Amino acid sequence: MSGTDGTTETDGATETFDVVVIGAGPAGEVAAGRMAEAGLSVAVVEHERVGGECSFWGCMPSKTLLRPGDVIAAARRVPGAAGAVTGELDTAAAFARRDEIVGGFSDEGQVPWLRDRGVTIIRGRGRLAGRRLVDVDTTKTVVPAESDGKPRRLAARRAVVLATGTSAVRPPIPGLAEVEPWDNRSATGATTVPRRMVVLGGGAVGTELAQGFRRLGVAEVTIVEGQSRLLAHEEPFAGEEVAKAFEAEGITVRAGRKVTAARRQAAATDEHRGPVVVTLDDGDEIEADEILVAVGRHPATDDLGLETVGLTPGRPVEVDDHLRAVGVRTATKAGAGAGTEESGQDDWLFAIGDVNGRALLTHMGKYQGRLVADIVAGRRDAGTGAEPVEVAGAGAIPRVTFTDPQVAAVGLTEAAARDAGLRVRAVSVPTSGVAGSSVRGVGLVGTSHLVVDEERRVIVGATFTGQDVQELLHSATIAVVAEIPLDVLWHAVPPFPTVSEVWLRLLETYGL
Ligand SMILES: Cc1cc2nc3c(=O)[nH]c(=O)nc-3n(C[C@H](O)[C@H](O)[C@H](O)COP(=O)(O)OP(=O)(O)OC[C@H]3O[C@@H](n4cnc5c(N)ncnc54)[C@H](O)[C@@H]3O)c2cc1C
Numbered sequence: 001m002s003g004t005d006g007t008t009e010t011d012g013a014t015e016t017f018d019v020v021v022i023g024a025g026p027a028g029e030v031a032a033g034r035m036a037e038a039g040l041s042v043a044v045v046e047h048e049r050v051g052g053e054c055s056f057w058g059c060m061p062s063k064t065l066l067r068p069g070d071v072i073a074a075a076r077r078v079p080g081a082a083g084a085v086t087g088e089l090d091t092a093a094a095f096a097r098r099d100e101i102v103g104g105f106s107d108e109g110q111v112p113w114l115r116d117r118g119v120t121i122i123r124g125r126g127r128l129a130g131r132r133l134v135d136v137d138t139t140k141t142v143v144p145a146e147s148d149g150k151p152r153r154l155a156a157r158r159a160v161v162l163a164t165g166t167s168a169v170r171p172p173i174p175g176l177a178e179v180e181p182w183d184n185r186s187a188t189g190a191t192t193v194p195r196r197m198v199v200l201g202g203g204a205v206g207t208e209l210a211q212g213f214r215r216l217g218v219a220e221v222t223i224v225e226g227q228s229r230l231l232a233h234e235e236p237f238a239g240e241e242v243a244k245a246f247e248a249e250g251i252t253v254r255a256g257r258k259v260t261a262a263r264r265q266a267a268a269t270d271e272h273r274g275p276v277v278v279t280l281d282d283g284d285e286i287e288a289d290e291i292l293v294a295v296g297r298h299p300a301t302d303d304l305g306l307e308t309v310g311l312t313p314g315r316p317v318e319v320d321d322h323l324r325a326v327g328v329r330t331a332t333k334a335g336a337g338a339g340t341e342e343s344g345q346d347d348w349l350f351a352i353g354d355v356n357g358r359a360l361l362t363h364m365g366k367y368q369g370r371l372v373a374d375i376v377a378g379r380r381d382a383g384t385g386a387e388p389v390e391v392a393g394a395g396a397i398p399r400v401t402f403t404d405p406q407v408a409a410v411g412l413t414e415a416a417a418r419d420a421g422l423r424v425r426a427v428s429v430p431t432s433g434v435a436g437s438s439v440r441g442v443g444l445v446g447t448s449h450l451v452v453d454e455e456r457r458v459i460v461g462a463t464f465t466g467q468d469v470q471e472l473l474h475s476a477t478i479a480v481v482a483e484i485p486l487d488v489l490w491h492a493v494p495p496f497p498t499v500s501e502v503w504l505r506l507l508e509t510y511g512l
């Protein structure tokens with residue numbers, strides 16, 4: 001098999017590209033587009049919608065549904081504006097805006113970005129079929145009009161990139177499957193709000209959607225979280241502040257509790273599914289109209305043909321710092337006996353985005369997509385000539401939970417830094433203690449917090465809670481990634497009156 005970059009070949013049975021990407025979510029899209037821009041011939045195989053979970057059932061619809069409640073809450077904190085908020089949140093208009101944002105659940109708006117770059121989109125379900133080979137079942141697509149239903153075999157000259165994402169975990173709780181709980185897809189795609197809702201899991205999905213639905217009009221919302229606090233992976237104060245705000249707006253938080261059983265009280269009718277009752281491990285029962293399960297994600301590797309290259313299905317695809325899959329069965333070596341195979345590192349299989357389990361965030365998947373595109377296209381570091389490495393994955397992952405108050409964090413928590421053996425000191429100040437916060441309204445809450453590596457005098461973690469703190473985060477991300485010494489940061493003067501003056505207060509509190 002031979003070919004020049006930028007061309008596609010077919011021998012009738014096998015179509016050959018430089019690169020085959022499986023999955024056109026944010027990670028796969030970015031990787032495919034950037035590789036095509038570099039002149040490679042690229043096929044991307046997608047069985048649902050170009051844009052993936054984020055565009056249709058994740059980031060975009062969830063943030064759209066949160067926005068009306070956020071704006072109203074922010075206006076109510078501003079004397080002079082508060083009195084102008086006289087009506088109720090218009091739930092129907094919020095859902096209509098969500099429908100616009102998800103393009104009516106069509107990917108027509110997303111496809112041109114790939115096609116304009118010359119990427120071939122193949123509708124169907126992709127599966128590895130051995131070294132550098134991908135089989136596509138073109139009957140398995142939600143866009144049958146673009147498929148002739150015939151099986152296709154694709155060969156990749158340079159690389160196969162797995163970007164198949166995840167789906168919601170449904171824990172094996174007795175009765176849970178039978179009550180047909182909501183997951184992120186049913187919740188972000190809802191067209192009505194239930195009167196009462198139980199949310200299982202107080203992580204990112206659970207907290208955002210619990211508050212979103214409360215503000216959209218759900219009368220009773222209860223979150224059941226197995227760990228001792230909400231957002232258990234963040235600094236302890238973050239989950240505590242979110243829980244306090246939730247309780248104040250009528251969301252009940254049952255932390256440190258497990259659901260042991262679920263049942264529906266009555267049989268479903270056309271109009272009504274009947275109330276659902278969940279039993280907790282302390283014997284309490286909670287009755288609701290819907291239960292949302294938000295307890296984490298399962299990688300889409302169950303039926304991806306991983307076993308054909310020596311990897312184990314049903315788990316995240318482990319990768320090295322160049323995003324190459326670890327443990328891929330290497331090709332038969334010349335001179336070795338027929339059928340001899342060696343297990344070890346091979347260089348053609350990459351896994352990016354949620355499917356590698358490193359950081360289940362759109363921006364991190366896209367970052368990994370850019371890195372893999374550069375590696376496959378042969379770009380090297382201008383200074384060292386080295387292959388690109390995933391620098392941000394090691395202790396510099398930025399994340400924002402879009403609750404009110406928001407939780408925006410990058411790098412290590414204080415506990416994680418200590419666990420990593422660092423000698424750290426943490427400082428914190430109230431986010432509302434600066435003039436920039438006062439002009440934004442009254443009753444604002446939140447904390448700004450830095451974790452400083454005492455030996456190097458650099459920031460290894462930062463967390464900001466409060467209203468609209470998401471835009472503070474990138475300054476912290478730059479400080480963490482660039483390892484800027486505190487004494488240099490002292491000369492980065494925050495403008496007055498902005499909330500970024502918390503940086504000044506934090507450095508002063510540290511002792512500068
Ligand atoms: C409710 C919710 C809210 C979220 N909000 C945010 C947020 O605000 N910010 C943020 O950064 N992250 C957020 N996330 C996480 C974000 O959605 C994911 O990190 C992101 O979608 C991962 O991108 P991906 O490309 O790796 O996978 P996905 O988006 O899951 O895309 C994978 C694609 O692969 C396709 N696919 C799978 N298997 C095959 C196959 N065998 N053949 C062909 N195609 C296949 C799928 O159909 C899908 O299109 C949220 C998640 C949820 C659930």
Ligand SMILES: NC(=O)c1ccc[n+]([C@@H]2O[C@H](COP(=O)([O-])OP(=O)(O)OC[C@H]3O[C@@H](n4cnc5c(N)ncnc54)[C@H](O)[C@@H]3O)[C@@H](O)[C@H]2O)c1
Pocket residue numbers: 171200201202203204205206208224225226227231232257258259294295296297359360361399400401402
């Ligand atoms: N704003 C954002 O960037 C955003 C928003 C939503 C999701 N996401 C991403 O999606 C990923 C998945 O989110 P998620 O909320 O599903 O998972 P998660 O891992 O963030 O949270 C799941 C929570 O469920 C709890 N849990 C697990 N099993 C339980 C059980 N049986 N009973 C009660 N609680 C239980 C866990 O302790 C955890 O707190 C996140 O890791 C995040 O990276 C990001």
